[in-house]
Amino acid sequence: MKPVYINSVGSVSAQKTYDNDDFLEEIMTYNDTILRVIDPDYKAHIPPAAARRMAKGIKMSTVSAKTALKEAGLENVDAIIVGTGLGCIGDSEKFVSAIIDNKEQFLTPTRFIQSSHNTVAGQIAISLGCNGYNYTYVHSAISFESCLVDALVQIRNEEANHILVGGVDEIVAHHVDTHRLINHIKSEPVSTEHLLQSNTAGCVMAEGAHFFVLSNQKKETTYAELTAVTTYNTLSRDKLTEKTIDFLSQNGETLENIDLIILGNNGDDGFDSYYGILSDGIFKNTPQAYYKHLSGEFDTASAFGFWLAAKILRGGTIPKAVQLNQIKAKKPMNILLYNQYRGENHSLVLLKRC
Amino acid sequence: MGKGVAITGMGMISAIGKNVTENYRSLISEKMGISRISHIDTIHKNEIMVGEISATNAALEKQLGLPENSWSRTALIGAIAAKEAVTHASITEMNDCRTGLVSGTTVGGMDKSEQYFYQYFEDDSEWHHINGLHAGDSTQKIAHSLGLEESFSTTISTACSSAANAIMLGARMIRSGQLDRVIVGGTDSLSKFTINGFKTLMILSDTYNTPFDENRKGLNLGEAAAYLVLESDSLIEKEGKKVLGYVKGYGNANDAFHQTASSENGDGAVLAMKKALQVAGLTPEEIDYVNAHGTATPNNDLSEGRAMLRVFDGKVPEFSSTKAFTGHTLATAGAVEAVYSLLALQHNTIYPNLNFKTPMTEFDLMPQTKLKNKELRTVLSNSFGFGGNCTTLLFSKNA
Numbered sequence: 001m002k003p004v005y006i007n008s009v010g011s012v013s014a015q016k017t018y019d020n021d022d023f024l025e026e027i028m029t030y031n032d033t034i035l036r037v038i039d040p041d042y043k044a045h046i047p048p049a050a051a052r053r054m055a056k057g058i059k060m061s062t063v064s065a066k067t068a069l070k071e072a073g074l075e076n077v078d079a080i081i082v083g084t085g086l087g088c089i090g091d092s093e094k095f096v097s098a099i100i101d102n103k104e105q106f107l108t109p110t111r112f113i114q115s116s117h118n119t120v121a122g123q124i125a126i127s128l129g130c131n132g133y134n135y136t137y138v139h140s141a142i143s144f145e146s147c148l149v150d151a152l153v154q155i156r157n158e159e160a161n162h163i164l165v166g167g168v169d170e171i172v173a174h175h176v177d178t179h180r181l182i183n184h185i186k187s188e189p190v191s192t193e194h195l196l197q198s199n200t201a202g203c204v205m206a207e208g209a210h211f212f213v214l215s216n217q218k219k220e221t222t223y224a225e226l227t228a229v230t231t232y233n234t235l236s237r238d239k240l241t242e243k244t245i246d247f248l249s250q251n252g253e254t255l256e257n258i259d260l261i262i263l264g265n266n267g268d269d270g271f272d273s274y275y276g277i278l279s280d281g282i283f284k285n286t287p288q289a290y291y292k293h294l295s296g297e298f299d300t301a302s303a304f305g306f307w308l309a310a311k312i313l314r315g316g317t318i319p320k321a322v323q324l325n326q327i328k329a330k331k332p333m334n335i336l337l338y339n340q341y342r343g344e345n346h347s348l349v350l351l352k353r354c
Numbered sequence: 355m356g357k358g359v360a361i362t363g364m365g366m367i368s369a370i371g372k373n374v375t376e377n378y379r380s381l382i383s384e385k386m387g388i389s390r391i392s393h394i395d396t397i398h399k400n401e402i403m404v405g406e407i408s409a410t411n412a413a414l415e416k417q418l419g420l421p422e423n424s425w426s427r428t429a430l431i432g433a434i435a436a437k438e439a440v441t442h443a444s445i446t447e448m449n450d451c452r453t454g455l456v457s458g459t460t461v462g463g464m465d466k467s468e469q470y471f472y473q474y475f476e477d478d479s480e481w482h483h484i485n486g487l488h489a490g491d492s493t494q495k496i497a498h499s500l501g502l503e504e505s506f507s508t509t510i511s512t513a514c515s516s517a518a519n520a521i522m523l524g525a526r527m528i529r530s531g532q533l534d535r536v537i538v539g540g541t542d543s544l545s546k547f548t549i550n551g552f553k554t555l556m557i558l559s560d561t562y563n564t565p566f567d568e569n570r571k572g573l574n575l576g577e578a579a580a581y582l583v584l585e586s587d588s589l590i591e592k593e594g595k596k597v598l599g600y601v602k603g604y605g606n607a608n609d610a611f612h613q614t615a616s617s618e619n620g621d622g623a624v625l626a627m628k629k630a631l632q633v634a635g636l637t638p639e640e641i642d643y644v645n646a647h648g649t650a651t652p653n654n655d656l657s658e659g660r661a662m663l664r665v666f667d668g669k670v671p672e673f674s675s676t677k678a679f680t681g682h683t684l685a686t687a688g689a690v691e692a693v694y695s696l697l698a699l700q701h702n703t704i705y706p707n708l709n710f711k712t713p714m715t716e717f718d719l720m721p722q723t724k725l726k727n728k729e730l731r732t733v734l735s736n737s738f739g740f741g742g743n744c745t746t747l748l749f750s751k752n753a
Contacts, residue, residue: 080608085488085490086487086488087511092464092547095547095550095551096464096467096468096471096547097471099468099546099547099550100468100471100472103397104396104397104398104546104550105397107550107553107554108554109551109554109555109614112547112550112551112554112555113551113555113613113614113740115547115551116460116511116513116613116740116741117460117489117511117512117513118511118512118513118739118740118741118743119613119740119741121512121741122608122613122740122741122742122743123613123741125608125610125741125742126610126611126612126613126742128610129610130608130610131607131608131609131610131621131622131625132607132608133606133607133608134512134606134607134608134741134742134743135510135512135519135523135606136510136511136512136741137508137509137510137511138459138462138488138489138490138509138510138511139489139490139493139507139508139509140488140490140491140494142508143490146508149506149508149532150523153526153527153530153532156530157526157530174471175487177475178474178484179484179485181474181475181478181481181484182481182484182485184485230506231506231507231508232504232505232506233455233494233497233502233503233504233505233506233507234497234503234504234505235504239504243504299488344494345490345494
């Protein structure tokens with residue numbers, strides 16, 4: 001099978017990740033129930049006049065996508081595939097409230113246009129002049145993984161050479177306020193260090209934009225090889241171990257070959273038990289890492305996990321802040337990522353050093 | 355180049371019928387589904403016309419055996435259409451092979467979100483709709499109602515080409531051996547959100563939409579859900595299944611011109627059509643009928659018309675838009691028209707482009723205005739959306 005390489009990364013998150021030379025050297029700590037991104041210098045990437053009208057999701061994505069393209073040394077790509085749980089939800093909320101408050105009068109189109117889930121992918125295509133394949137996946141916690149599934153098929157079938165894939169979500173008031181009502185967001189602040197000991201329902205909700213260039217050609221900038229991705233709409237706790245072992249064996253890997261497992265624990269005491277099944281079970285003796293105490297939770301937060309895995313495979317070191325257990329890792333060769341949200345939309349992703 | 359991907363089932367609900375059979379009957383009897391809006395209380399009700407599904411949410415919920423006001427209308431019609439497709443494909447055990455679901459939507463649960471936007475903070479009676487807003491929720495509910503488990507289930511939102519892209523992804527997943535069977539299509543219900551959004555863009559007609567007519571005034575919004583079942587050759591062989599037709603080709607391109615308008619000469623559309631022909635290994639002369647996107651907006655019909663003239667080198671085969679029947683069903687349009695394309699192939703029938711009177715001045719293009727019988731082997735279907743998204747699907751009788 002044709003190898004698929006991760007040739008570059010771009011990240012805007014609640015950590016200082018926008019600079020690719022840095023790798024979680026300074027950890028931003030929080031004590032909150034929601035996190036916002038550390039804003040990069042948007043002006044350096046977007047003309048101020050344009051930035052004023054832009055939804056935050058577009059701004060974050062523009063910086064993140066440009067960072068990834070620049071690092072990969074590409075002016076254009078064959079395909080753009082974006083994942084987002086909610087798109088530019090801030091514009092959607094403003095448009096809906098304007099409809100209600102103004103009784104369907106005096107509305108302007110900008111909010112509506114930016115509400116279209118594929119706005120980010122469309123804007124990137126326009127800015128690059130990219131006439132290629134252009135998709136947007138909007139499926140909760142596997143929005144980003146759907147992009148990876150698609151990109152893998154394209155590169156392996158020689159339908160594309162270079163693909164820009166990304167995940168983006170923004171955090172906005174009405175969404176937060178309503179999800180607090182149903183306890184999807186924690187009611188009490190939790191500190192970064194103690195997220196997994198909160199023993200409370202819900203997550204610390206956040207936002208972010210992560211982009212990557214996947215390619216059929218290995219380059220100096222290559223971070224890692226993406227070898228496999230799978231997703232499950234449902235998965236019971238009883239079946240998780242079996243499915244994970246099946247996934248590894250279908251892709252020619254064994255448990256022993258996994259040097260690091262990166263888990264999507266978000267501190268929700270109702271659902272973190274899924275991760276516990278793997279971390280206390282078949283991966284008990286495997287080095288483990290987690291990241292949502294740094295990134296927060298959002299539909300495409302798993303793209304932060306993917307970014308983390310890529311950085312670890314290229315640099316060979318696992319930042320102390322993400323270590324979940326005390327088992328010392330050697331220079332990792334194979335990393336497995338597992339994520340789910342509220343017991344649905346599970347994903348397994350396998351990356352390899354190259 | 356490529357053998358087509360087999361289609362074994364289809365299901366749909368739209369303004370012109372609650373199932374596939376009713377839709378076909380309306381198409382051949384020239385029965386439009388465009389009317390004044392009845393289910394949504396909007397101040398624009400006397401200025402717009404819509405393609406509305408007649409059933410109320412309560413009736414749809416009864417049909418699905420759900421308690422009242424439990425799901426968004428998007429999920430309700432989606433589940434009904436997907437179930438029809440699965441039954442049509444004679445699937446009794448959903449999880450006996452690698453089955454997937456790929457669904458397109460633009461509004462998701464916005465119909466409920468806009469209704470209870472402030473009420474959520476007053477009482478807890480509608481809190482079950484809060485998490486129903488996101489687009490993937492409708493797909494999860496459809497998967498659940500089909501009994502699909504531990505499977506690849508995802509949602510695509512590329513505006514008005516969403517379902518066409520869902521069909522394309524499904525076909526690619528079968529072709530590349532990732533899945534044995536996949537249910538593909540889309541669902542979108544009407545909402546105040548979309549009505550007002552399109553109103554601000556000033557592309558809603560105040561009367562019946564007239565695709566490809568010189569005096570076209572814009573689109574009528576519609577609502578629909580439609581799904582196909584695609585299956586691998588080995589599964590078809592094993593089960594001795596009847597094949598309805600094939601997804602023979604597909605092409606996706608971006609116009610990279612403007613967020614909500616198509617380029618003057620339809621560059622993205624040309625690329626999508628050419629790619630689809632290339633994937634199918636067909637020449638333009640081998641296309642027997644084009645089911646056009648034809649939304650009846652000034653911009654789309656001009657751009658698409660020019661694109662067709664370029665792809666077919668001036669010799670455009672019979673074409674028509676069925677939007678005059680259904681309205682523009684947004685995310686679902688590509689799946690609605692996929693079902694219509696398959697029915698066209700099965701019955702060797704080209705549907706009339708209703709409401710057409712005057713040819714456009716910019717070019718010499720006449721849509722098919724009368725129902726026509728003609729031996730059809732390959733049908734081309736276009737779907738274009740905001741964000742410059744252009745998708746073409748080719749359906750054929752033979753693999």
